[in-house]
Amino acid sequence: MxxxxxxxxxxxxxxxxxxxxxxxxxxxxxxxxxxxxxxxxxxxxxxxxxxxxxxxxxxxxxxxxxxxxxxxxxxxxxxxRLAFRNLDGRPETARLQPLLEELATTFGETAHYAVLSGRDIVYRAKMDPPQGAVRLTSVVGGRNPAYRTAVGKMLLSSRLGTLEEVGEWVGSFPLEQKTEHTRTTPQALLAELQTTRRRGYAIDDQENEVGINCVAVPVFLDGSATPTGAVSVSAVSFRTPLERLEAAVPQITDAISRHLGPRALG
Known part of the structure; x- marks a missing residue:
């Protein structure tokens, strides 16, 4: 019945x-x-x-x-309670937190791990510096547009290789000019992704927020050819200029290798 x-x-x-x-x-x-x-x-x-x-x-x-x-x-x-229990129980959180702690302590700036989610990046883990009068407003679970963040451009660089692919990804989504440094055309974004892919790391030169710059490197946690996410160090520009962050990329990759193993670098 x-x-x-x-x-x-x-x-x-x-x-x-x-x-x-x-x-x-x-x-x-x-x-x-x-x-x-x-x-x-x-x-x-x-x-x-x-x-x-x-x-x-x-x-x-x-x-x-x-x-x-x-x-x-x-x-x-x-x-x-449910959200934090789930976050703490994720394997990636336990693996990444010691790495982010070291980076935040070493550079006196904020370290993130983020993944790509559609047109945004989502912060999965974060560590603020132990000291510092100015701290970032990013939060675990928070989102930012991928096209104007270092972690986003790092992850997009392995997925979008042609102007056609960038155009399809952008679609009708407006590339808002958040600051005077933000890239707002598919052509400019493609050029930045090509530069990122060539040098192996991405930068955010005050493109998402005035006074904040960032450098990001890819992380491979599952053995695939595509990065699962990216680790970044985000800094207040007057305290840590972008040039200093770029010079620190070898230190960042060395820390990733020590904490996550050489395979995490791809």
Missing amino acids: TDQLTDAEPPAEEKLVGADRVIAVLTELAEHPLGVTLDELAGTLRSSKPTVHRALATLRRAGLADMTGRGVYVLGDEFL
Whole structure:
């Protein structure tokens, strides 16, 4: 005998819509660490307040959202516990953290490990320097456009070799000029990727953020011919000029080899 749909059990299509709404609310909550109101969520998501309230109720029952008082919602402690437990349990995190600690201590700047995700890079691990008045705002799980970051250009250089490939990757996505140094045409991006591929490392010369420069090298963690990610050292330009970062590339690759093994360099 087949199951009959009832009012208590909506069709699969409606369930999917409901799940999508819950995920949208959860994602938007992550953008507001200080909290956000129901009215603000409904406005941002262009959804009715009852719909958003039902999604929030679902998240609160699971511990994935909390209400801090007077209608202000934040991510729940259970969400953070799950996220950090997953991150700490990833093999790459355990392997990379000692390397990033050494790089941050050696150079007095921030070290990252990031992977390519579509048109963005995602930071999988980060280590700030033990001392320093100015620190970067990047966070683990945070994203930046690949075309204007050193780690992104490093990873794109092994995937995009022709103007046609770069054009297909860019598509209708605007190459926003974040700073005066940002490359905003497929031709300029291709030239930079070719230079990156030739010298074996990538640079960000204040292309993503004024006053911040970066150097990145590829890392091969699974034995494939394509890098799984890239390790970078990002620096405040007045403290560590780009020229000094470029001169330090051999030190960075040496540290990668010692911590991850020679095969991690490809």
